[in-house]
Amino acid sequence: MSNAAVSALNGATVQGFARVEEMGLQGMITLRGDLASAKVKNAVKEATGQDVPALRSLNTGDKGAVAWMSPDELLIMVDYAGVTDTLALIEAALSGEHFLAVNVSDARAMFRVSGSAAGVRETLAKLCPVDMTPGAFEPGMFRRTRMAQIPAAIWMPDAETVQIVCFRSVAEYTFNLLRDAVAEGGEVGLFS
Amino acid sequence: MLILDCPCCGVRGEETEFHSGGEAHLKRFGPGSSDDDFHGYLFEKVNPKGVHFERWRHVNGCGKWFHAARCTMTLEVFGTYSAQTLEPPQEIKDKITAKRPGWSWREFS
CATH class of the missing domain: 3.30.70.1520 (Heterotetrameric sarcosine oxidase)
Known part of the structure; x- marks a missing residue:
């Protein structure tokens, strides 16, 4: 057995209308x-x-x-x-x-959602009860909230990226939520 | 759906980001109290139609407890205030009086 630390999903990624990646060890x-x-x-x-x-x-x-x-x-x-x-x-x-x-x-997992400004905002708006309208949520803000059924914290490093921190134990759940939210054909066009 | 403002972190969130903690401003009776007082503390909760005071926790946010004054009939939230108090602040009472003249709740009015 190896003692090398591995992140929750070992850097899993998925590409939809936005890109989701597990950011590895943070x-x-x-x-x-x-x-x-x-x-x-x-x-x-x-x-x-x-x-x-x-x-x-x-x-x-x-x-x-x-x-x-x-x-x-x-x-x-x-x-x-x-x-x-x-x-x-x-x-x-x-x-x-x-x-x-x-x-x-090792008790947390971090995800990055990147793509178009409208796309990443929409991805998060689908999952969190947070006003993702430009102006209401902007880079520099940090918001702890609920993502579907789990607690999560979100912030925007820049206008086209959102990062998410959640508990490691629910990393796979989070990844699956994000994967479904960015699925091609699922664009709502709320912010575009 | 209730819209609550967390007085600890300033978030205006909807109900599912919070968790209700039951009736507010309970006077606790513990070891040494009479059976009647203890029974009252445990079981005799009010269930009003109208103005009500509750404890809430911002469970999916900053994690802090606070108090909320709301109407159980219309789901209107009159205001939220710090958990570190024994009674609703005058400001909250005034807001309720403006909207529900003559209200009373337990010993407050």
Whole structure:
């Protein structure tokens, strides 16, 4: 038996009117604490080079990304290989503080839906009770919601891409949902 | 379908993104209380037609609990407010009074 880490669906892809891919191994850290505290701000800066994001938003940079999950929770996204180092950095920066930082990389799956701007918005609009109209949901926003029957979080790295984080245990369900949503012939044309 | 505004993360979402947590502002009776008080706490819930106060959780979002004031007949939501309170804020009461003059719910009116 090999010990090499494998992502939930090992990079599965499907092409419809938009392209769906499982993004492979992604480093993710859940950080809980007082988001207003200087130490937390500092730790996030050290780990990702980013500021603590505003309500329901996401800050992205070369070093990583940090997303607002709830009033006391952030999701830090870095390279899979760098998670242990980042975690150590956060723990050192927050020593003495009341906080929780956990490596959840292997408990999550990440998907990317890319294609036309209208296509990716429509794909998500089919599955989530979120207003995907341009203007209502834009790059930089981060939204935790429901995708059919499971919890998921979505954001748009750019106008033609949506990324999704869900629990690893429901990765296949998520992939199948997205596969059906992007099926050729299933275009509704809501945003085009 | 209810449209709720989560006061913790500001999301305006529809009912299926949330989960109902039952009646709000219950006074809890635990160990040491009388059997009558404990029975009342467990079983004597109100089931009004009209103004009602409930606890809700943003289960598919930020995961936080909050309170909602709504009408059980029209499904109108008068407002949502923090879970860290023992009674509805005056602002919510005023909103309800504007729409349902003379309302009362348990000891609130």
